[in-house]
Amino acid sequence: MQSTKKLLLFNMDDNKTSLIRTLCANLNVRLVRIYRPQYGESIGALAGIPTFRMTNEPYRGDDFAQEMMVMCGFQSDELDTFLKAYREMGIPPVWLKATLTPHNMNWSGAELYRELAEEHRQLHGKK
Numbered sequence: 121m122q123s124t125k126k127l128l129l130f131n132m133d134d135n136k137t138s139l140i141r142t143l144c145a146n147l148n149v150r151l152v153r154i155y156r157p158q159y160g161e162s163i164g165a166l167a168g169i170p171t172f173r174m175t176n177e178p179y180r181g182d183d184f185a186q187e188m189m190v191m192c193g194f195q196s197d198e199l200d201t202f203l204k205a206y207r208e209m210g211i212p213p214v215w216l217k218a219t220l221t222p223h224n225m226n227w228s229g230a231e232l233y234r235e236l237a238e239e240h241r242q243l244h245g246k247k
Contacts, residue, residue: 125149125198128166130159130188130229132214139211147202154229156183163232164225167192172225181230188233192220215240 127149129137137153144151154166160179164172167190191199199219216236218224224232 124193126167126192127151128154128163128190128192128229130154130190130233131156131184132187132189136187136212139209140206143202143205143209143211147198147205149202159184159229159233161229162225163190163220163227163229166190166229167220167225169225179228179230184233186216186237187214188216188218188229188236189214190218190220190232194219 125148127140127144129140129151132140132153137151141151143149152166152168157178158166159181160177161174162172165174191202194202216233218232218236224235227235
């Protein structure tokens with residue numbers, strides 16, 4: 121049976137992605153790398169939600185300065201397990217992360233990135 125849990129990775133280097141891929145394989149999570157041309161697509165479409173359609177229009181905005189991770193389809197206990205295993209594997213943190221919600225599934229990857237980057241800046245006083 122195919123897992124409904126997905127992890128969307130934006131602006132992630134190959135080495136870190138490889139570590140996260142191993143973690144995902146162990147926890148039956150489907151890893152989906154999102155590349156710059158896809159940053160304008162809705163999070164719902166990127167997550168594969170059937171009611172969302174990809175526009176297939178290349179993103180032309182600014183590149184992301186940081187990595188971003190979106191966790192889709194995780195129950196609360198599964199999310200706790202995933203994050204605990206992530207830390208135990210010693211994978212460097214991703215500061216911009218979110219879970220898929222009814223509120224953010226309509227946002228583009230770029231919109232979610234801007235929102236998370238602003239929240240992080242406000243919480244940590246960083247640009």
